[in-house]
Amino acid sequence: MAAGSFEVSGSPNLLKGAIAAEVYELGGVAPTNIIRIDEAWKVSIDWELIGSLKSMICGTWCLHLHLESIGQGQELDLFEGKDEVHVPLEPCGTGKYHYDFVVPAGTVKPEHCSTPYKLVTTLTYLNECERPGPMAGFVEGQILQFYDPGTTTP
Secondary structure (H helix, E strand, C coil): CEECEEEECCCCCCCEEEEEEEEEECCCCCCCCEEECCCCEEEEEEEEEECCCHHHCCCEEEEEEEEEECCCCCCEEECECCECEEEECCCCCCCEEEEEEEECCCCCCCCCCCCEEEEEEEEEEECCCCCEEEEEEEEEEEEEEEECCCCCCC
């Protein structure tokens, strides 16, 4: 699992965080950085808040996946369905969070001879008033290539 960067404004002794993410091809084979476009894939994201103030933080986490093309190609911001992914904070919980961001088969289309993409997973915080708050994190993932396996004729 790739570790990322996480920042909380203010005193890191009272509240800090961590984030990590890993890519899995659903139904595929290793390596997980070359993905068939006809198979779903997911990014498994783990993050946490650490410190004495974590039980005082309410609101929502906002998750995004971004694919930056390497060379010519379209950049992609991925959502589940057409909505951003929001995960409620649990102030009475352990401070640990997990989300499996599933990308359906066919979402990424190979153009320009299977353009490779750099994956970045981002996490931001919205307070109870749905305004951005002073926490954010990201994980710079690996380079991914998507390919069309072609069709098999009998």
